[in-house]
Amino acid sequence: DAGVIQSPRHEVTEMGQEVTLRCKPISGHNSLFWYRQTMMRGLELLIYFNNNVPIDDSGMPEDRFSAKMPNASFSTLKIQPSEPRDSAVYFCASSLGQGIGEQYFGPGTRLTVT
């Protein structure tokens, strides 16, 4: 298995631009998580999907952030408009079952907003 796949691996954009991050979970996993990692705040859960349905988005910082999971093999995290404080590494993770247990993380997308 290729593991969780994320694209792009690096993204540099200007403030105000739209950014779309992509994730392909491990086949057969039915839980998907988006995280953000910064030195200041550590690893923060943004949103959790189970069976393609958003279950908890309380970690999404504000309306500029949105996430979708149109099918079991694809999810997107969109930031519009982006701001310099959104600069971070964004991870997607997937797991079997309801989310308790081992999560498999992707390699992350390093986002820099100038």
Place this chain on the structure above:
Amino acid sequence: GESVGLHLPTLSVQEGDNSIINCAYSNSASDYFIWYKQESGKGPQFIIDIRSNMDKRQGQRVTVLLNKTVKHLSLQIAATQPGDSAVYFCAENIGGSYIPTFGRGTSLIVHP
């Protein structure tokens, strides 16, 4: 253990030594714990887990100890190798919650 501010606590050891990484968790209702390893430029990787009805669990070269009385978790790595150099996170799940709470991490540096 846990950290505040910008700098992670760091543990430096010599190759071949045993390492102990500590984590103080926050919620007495937490009933499931995981240790993750994150190498530079990569996502966190599962190492070992433990449920609250256990106080010790062993894996290959790793042992996790859980002390619920003082809400403390530790990861012991035997015969530490340079490839063990990474940031180690503990994560706790509270009472069946699907949302893990991650600690800030500890940086382990193994000197050859």
